[in-house]
Amino acid sequence: MCGRYSLTATPEEGRERFGYSDSPDFPPRYNIAPTQPVAIVRREHGARRFALARWGLVPSWVKDPASFTLLINARAETAADKPSFRAAMRHHRCLFPASGFYEWRRGPQGSQPWWIRPRDGGVMAFAGLWDTWSDPDGGDIDTAAILTVEANRTMGAIHHRMPAILMPDAFDAWLDTAAVQVGQARALLRPAPDDYLEAVPVSARVNSVANDDPGLQQPAEPLSAAEPVPKRARAVRCDAADDQLDLF
DNA sequence: CCAGACGTTGTT
DNA sequence: GTCTGG
DNA sequence: CCAGACGTTGTT
DNA sequence: GTCTGG
Numbered sequence: 001m002c003g004r005y006s007l008t009a010t011p012e013e014g015r016e017r018f019g020y021s022d023s024p025d026f027p028p029r030y031n032i033a034p035t036q037p038v039a040i041v042r043r044e045h046g047a048r049r050f051a052l053a054r055w056g057l058v059p060s061w062v063k064d065p066a067s068f069t070l071l072i073n074a075r076a077e078t079a080a081d082k083p084s085f086r087a088a089m090r091h092h093r094c095l096f097p098a099s100g101f102y103e104w105r106r107g108p109q110g111s112q113p114w115w116i117r118p119r120d121g122g123v124m125a126f127a128g129l130w131d132t133w134s135d136p137d138g139g140d141i142d143t144a145a146i147l148t149v150e151a152n153r154t155m156g157a158i159h160h161r162m163p164a165i166l167m168p169d170a171f172d173a174w175l176d177t178a179a180v181q182v183g184q185a186r187a188l189l190r191p192a193p194d195d196y197l198e199a200v201p202v203s204a205r206v207n208s209v210a211n212d213d214p215g216l217q218q219p220a221e222p223l224s225a226a227e228p229v230p231k232r233a234r235a236v237r238c239d240a241a242d243d244q245l246d247l248f
Numbered sequence: 249c250c251a252g253a254c255g256t257t258g259t260t
Numbered sequence: 261g262t263c264t265g266g
Numbered sequence: 267c268c269a270g271a272c273g274t275t276g277t278t
Numbered sequence: 279g280t281c282t283g284g
Contacts, residue, residue, distance in 0.1 A: 003267025061279045209266045
């Protein structure tokens with residue numbers, strides 16, 4: 001959930017909304033994917049700062065990132081208790097500026113991408129976590145993950161999870177890791193109000209990370225039998241089969 | 249005590 | 261089916 | 267998140 | 279680093 005999103009706001013819009021003084025050179029992005037550089041906002045020495053990080057959090061204690069799962073999302077309900085996120089929940093909270101995100105609804109016809117954005121068309125903020133991984137060969141890499149919560153009513157028709165979206169009045173508390181404890185911060189992570197977002201079906205062109213253009217957000221026809229799309233391969237769980245056998 | 253995992257998604 | 265790359 | 271690869275030996 | 283399983 002929330003494995004692709006978009007950020008097309010201008011630097012001016014970013015400063016207006018998030019209050020950082022930086023003038024970042026972040027081009028409009030219509031299809032931001034895991035492992036790519038993402039814009040984040042964090043608090044440094046009491047001030048909000050823009051920064052770039054790699055999408056896919058790697059905890060600082062990881063020895064070999066190549067053999068560690070890419071952590072693009074973190075469950076808000078449990079992040080504070082997980083070894084991979086615990087330190088970040090305490091000390092490394094951030095915001096992901098976003099113009100909207102993509103969600104795939106899976107059905108009999110296949111997988112249908114939807115573009116989801118604030119009804120007011122403005123830039124929003126996902127709640128996120130970041131960490132720094134130090135390469136033994138030298139060099140520190142900042143990485144980050146987006147927190148997720150239960151879907152609200154709008155999103156429920158598409159998917160059962162959604163990114164944790166913070167309203168501007170919650171930015172300070174979320175970012176101030178010195179003054180705001182984890183429990184208090186976690187309480188900010190709620191499904192967005194039902195009327196905050198709108199969702200429109202879009203072209204499967206968004207599936208390919210090579211596509212990164214405004215057309216990805218144009219309304220498209222929902223899937224139909226006349227326009228088949230390959231279904232995602234489904235894994236068979238052997239332990240589930242075992243459970244079935246246990247019934248007999 | 250040490251060894252080994254450390255995550256989310258969705259699926260059955 | 262499962263892993264890697266973007 | 268989806269797309270695309272997934273391997274070795276030996277040879278030019 | 280920190281937690282779980284044995």
